[in-house]
Amino acid sequence: VPINTLIPVEGTPLADTPPLPWTELLRAVAVCRILMPQSMVRLSAGRSGMSEESQALCFLAGANSIFLGDQLLTAPNRSKNSDVELFDMLGLEGINEVESTETIEV
Numbered sequence: 276v277p278i279n280t281l282i283p284v285e286g287t288p289l290a291d292t293p294p295l296p297w298t299e300l301l302r303a304v305a306v307c308r309i310l311m312p313q314s315m316v317r318l319s320a321g322r323s324g325m326s327e328e329s330q331a332l333c334f335l336a337g338a339n340s341i342f343l344g345d346q347l348l349t350a351p352n353r354s355k356n357s358d359v360e361l362f363d364m365l366g367l368e369g370i371n372e373v374e375s376t377e378t379i380e381v
Contacts (some may be wrong), residue, residue, distance in 0.1 A: 276307055277354045278338070280321025282350040285354025295321075297329040301336050314350040323353050331365050343369075 280300055283290045303318075307316045317340035318333055325333075343355055362369055 276311060276315045277319040277342070278303055278307065278343065279319045282320055282324070284350070294324065297325060297332075300325075300333055301329070304333045304338045305336040317342060321380070323350075327361055327364070330361065334365065334367065 280295050280298065281289060281292055283292055294306045304316060304318070307314070318330065318338045319342040322330060322341065341358060343358060359369075361367075
């Protein structure tokens with residue numbers, strides 16, 4: 276379950292949208308964890324604009340996954356090194372990236 280915050284992009288209709296208060300994001304993470312206890316709740320777009328403290332609180336509230344890599348679809352992301360440093364500081368351990376080989380017939 277990816278949780279994204281808006282990354283305003285100049286020239287788009289939402290370019291001037293004010294940022295969502297991090298407490299609202301925290302509340303969304305907690306609600307997702309309560310409603311979907313078996314799901315991976317992923318902090319995705321918008322983490323680059325979050326403080327380490329607000330990210331830590333999101334992990335405590337139930338986020339258990341991040342989008343790792345320097346580039347999101349249309350915006351930059353935190354570097355892998357900065358995420359490793361954050362996890363070390365918080366005493367969190369990541370799991371290896373897993374490639375899915377499962378084929379789903381539709």
